[in-house]
Amino acid sequence: MIDLFDADDGQTELSPEERKGLKPAYITYRSELNREEQENILKAERWLFARRLAAPDIVDQAFICQVHKRMYGDVWDWAGKYHRSDRNIGVDYYRIHPEMRVFIDNVRYWLEHRTYPADELAVRFHHRLVWIHPFPNGNGRLSRLLADRLVVSLGEPRFTWGRTNLLSASDVRARYVDGLRKADGHDLAALLAFARS
Known part of the structure; x- marks a missing residue:
């Protein structure tokens, strides 16, 4: 039996304080937690793709936090909030806000000046957001979902x-x-190929 808070392969381990943020009291097994998170993520995905959004609408700190909250807000009370302790992945917690500002400014510049083709721009967006790793958990899933929405807003599937x-x-x-x-x-080639594989 897998402990409720054992991090799955590739997931960020939660701090003891973040573990207390679990909302549904009936969850006792990892499978239940995964199911609740997946249902919440699917609701957020439907919401995100039902909205008419231009690329600059997506490239916004407040919007990114809002999407994370929609993805995890029914399950975790820290959903949509940046983590406040150091991790073994991502930037130090005190650097999240400045790194996010630089990231947002860079992506907006790329959009305005058409620096990269749509796929590359969206994959660069995804990679940089994962690299910063601003949230306690769900950064990869959030980044992939937002990259999907961004590439769609740029006219690609x-x-x-x-x-x-x-x-x-x-x-x-x-x-x-x-x-x-x-x-x-x-070297973005492998990630670009994977995104379309």
Whole structure:
């Protein structure tokens, strides 16, 4: 049996204070938590794609926080709020606000000056948001969902994020993490290919 708060492969471990933020008192197993989060994420996804949004609407700190809250707000009381302790991934917590400002300014510049093709711009957006890792958990799922919405607003279809491959979930996850690591070293090719695979 998996402990309720054991981090799944690739998830950020929650602090003791963040664990207390679990809203539904009836959740006792990891499978129940995963199911509640997934239902909340699907509601947020329907909300996000039902809205008419231009790319600049998506590239906004308050909007990013709002989407995270919609994705996790029924499950966690910290949903939509930046984490307040250091992690083994992402920037130090006191750097989140300035890093987010720089990130938002950069993406808006890319949009305004058409610096990159739509796929590359959205994948760069995704990578940088994951790299900052502003929230206690759900950063990858949030970043992929927002990158999907961003690329759609730029006239392209949603990304598939490895779903078209006949690979196991662990193999898909390994390809994704490999793409992120290569992007950390400024090589975006693997992550771009994965986004459309």
